[in-house]
Amino acid sequence: MIYERLEVRKILFLSVIVGVVAGLFTVAFIKTLDFSTHCFLTEIVGYTPPKPSGEGGELNYTFHMERAWLLPFVTALGGLITGILIYLFSPESAGVGTDAAIKAFHHNLPVGFKTAVMKLLTSAVTIGSGGASGREGPMALIGASIGKGVAKWLKLSPREQNILLAAGLGAGIGAMFRAPFAGGILSAEVFYKEDFEVEALIPGFVASIVAYIVAGSVIGFAPLFHTEVPFPHFSQETIIGFILLGIVSAVVAKVLVKTFFTLRNSFKKLKVHPILKPAIGGFLVGICGLITPLAIGNSYGWIQMFMSNRPIPFSVGELLLSIFIVILALSITLGSGGSGGVFGPSLVIGGITGATLSEALNALLGEPVFNTGVMTIVGMISVFTAVASAPLSTIVLVAEMTQGYNILPLALISLLLAQVIAGNEKTIFESQVKRRIDSPLHKDELKAYILETAKVKDIMTRNVITLSPEDTALRAKEIMAERFIAGIPITVNGRVVGIVTTSDILKVEPEKLKEVKLKEIMTPNPQCVLPDWTLLKVMRILTSKGFGRAPVVSDFESMKLVGIVSRSDIGKFLIKKGVA
Known part of the structure; x- marks a missing residue:
């Protein structure tokens, strides 16, 4: 018990260290990205x-692009620089940062301080040059790399490393989003579609809060977005509207996931040098940016305008087109090998979806029934929930980012609908697994689960070779050699009275094998098991007592032999299940 307490204290102390470093990296990333x-x-x-507004944005912003024709060339240049850095120094920095962290978690892949630095640089170039990518995903991988790096440096166990x-993943996201509680929840939720990494929850909260404090002391503690969200007015129209938003969000999420993986696979098949792929993708993204400025960078400033309830500088048609152009730009940016994440862009796509539906419904009804700011926030929650299968952390995340706690009742309507309709068969994070037992990290738990659900009668040998107490040791030795077995139950009228093994035979002098009876060397009243016992229970008995096998009896009164089960039988069963 004392040892366990010391282990917990050690992990919590190291979580503070991870949080401090993640907070400093967050500041460095933001400054590098601005530059x-x-x-x-x-x-x-x-x-x-x-x-x-949380980063100094102003609501009276006026869009102006002085040399628009240069945009595709600048995004291509950014892609080329990113391609060179990734190809030469850090291949793991390509693509979606959060998914790379999830994959490293499940498969114990090597990520460390080098990965953190390279992800910071490549993502800053990708996003800063106009690539449609997010900065929270990179911070997820950066934070995860810091956590793993600290643990490896201190030579901690694989479990403690993970x-x-x-x-660290939660700390990176919590600091960047300025949402420490969501970061803590994400550190346990994001790895699974239907489960939690419970052991990581408290360390995740500690690291996320510390990272938020460290980063906030430099960049400020104000929420990322400023909103003035009124308490929602419940009416038949508003409820129908948010139901419709949930349905639309699910469709948008499915389109996003499908488009992303289709374009990523297309770029994988493209027969050009890997360095050039992000440059080609960058040029195409620049063209998308010429169609709509919402496809340039992370677009948080535009989402802030939608939340402010001021007139939106886009028509409904332009907003609708922007949804698909941003999906296309995001898919090209990361699918071509650019660096970044899908957290931010998915929230942006959700925000545009909510704003589009709000403006369309208000125009259709002829009056402002729906608050565009509220619909923008709920759209962010609903689309990302459907994309990432992380409902709890998403709703806390957006509530912390926007301080829009009043919208939670309506948000739940859209969120649940979007989650149910979209399903979780395939999310934007392809390295997610369904449950803990599906993770290679928890292979031992899977073994225990399988052994707990399987019965002795499922694998036992039924046609058992038996001998009587009056048989000789020589006969037992000959049968064992002929049948390649290491133990034989000893029975009288079908009742188990003992067991003899190869080790028992080896104790007999060779010249006396014909004379020695099995009743003289057998183990009397051996440990027996029942057909309905679980394999886990049997395995624990065999290992704790050092036995290799156990007779299976119908009940402990009659002791009638019905089979035999061995450690090797259990091992073969696990191999058949693919978890040995």
């Missing part, structure tokens, strides 16, 4: 993207 954006978009293209990896 990259200024160099690529502001200086070359003449475009300064809007920012959310707990700190999960805590």
Whole structure:
């Protein structure tokens, strides 16, 4: 008990260290991203993207792009630089940061401080040059790499390494989103579609809160988005509207997942050098950005405008088109090998979806029945829940980001509908598994689960070779050699009275094998098991007592032999199940 308490204290202390480092990396990432954006978009293209209010954004922003024709070339240049860095120094930095962290968690893959630094640089270049990507996904991998790196440096056990990896992931997201509680929940929820990594929950909360405090002391503690969300007015129209939003969000989520994996597979098949793929993707993304500025960078500033309940500078048709253009731009950016994440863009796509539906319904009804800011926030929650199968952390995340707690009753309607309709067969995080027992990390738990659900009667040998107490040791030895068995039950009229094994035979002097009776060397009243016992129970008995096999009897009164089960039988069963 004392040892377990010391282990818990050690993990919690190290979670604080991971949180501090993750917070510092968050600050470094934001500063690097701002510098990259200024160099690529502001200086070359003449475009300064809007920012959310939590980062100094202003609501009276006016869109202006002085040299728009340069945008595709700038995004291509950013893709080329990213491609070179990834190909030469850090292949694991390509693609979706959160999914890479999930994969590293389940398969114990090597990520460390080098991965953290390279993911920071490549993502800053990708997003700063206009790539449609998110910064929270990179921070998930950066945080996970920090946690794993600290654990490996201290030579902790694989289990402890993965707990700190999960805590670092939550810390990175919590600090970047300025949502520490959501970060803590994500550290346990994001790895599974229908389960939690419970051991990581408390360390995740500790690391996320510490990272939030460290980062906030430099970049501020204000929520990322400023909202003035009224308490929702429940009416037949609003309830129908949010039901409709849930359905639409599910459709958008399915389109997003399908488009992403289709384009990623297309770029994998493209027969060009890996360095050039992000550049080609970047050029195509730049064209998407010319169609709608919502496809440039992370677009949080535009979402802030939608939340402000001011007139939106886009028509319903332009908003509707933007949903699919942003999905296309995101899929091309990450599918071609660019660096970043899908967290932010998925929320942006959800926000655009909510704003589009709100504007369309208000136009249809001829009056402002729906609050566009509320629908934007609920759209963010619903689409990302359907995309990532992480409902609990998503609803806490958006509530913390926007302080829009008043919308939770209506958000639950859309969120649950979106989750149910979209399902979780395939999410944007392909490395997610359904439950803990499906993870290679918890292979031993899967073994225990299988052994707990299987019965002795399922695998026991029924046609058992037996001998009587009056048989000789020589006869037992000959049968064992002929049948390749190591133990034989000794019975009298079908009743088990003992068992003899090869070790018993080896104790007899060779010249006396013909004379010695089995009743002299057998183990009397051996440990027997029942047909309905679980294999887990039997395995524990065999290992604790050092036995290799046990006779199976119908009941302990008659002791009638009905079979025999051995450790090798259980091993063969596990091999057949693919978990040995």
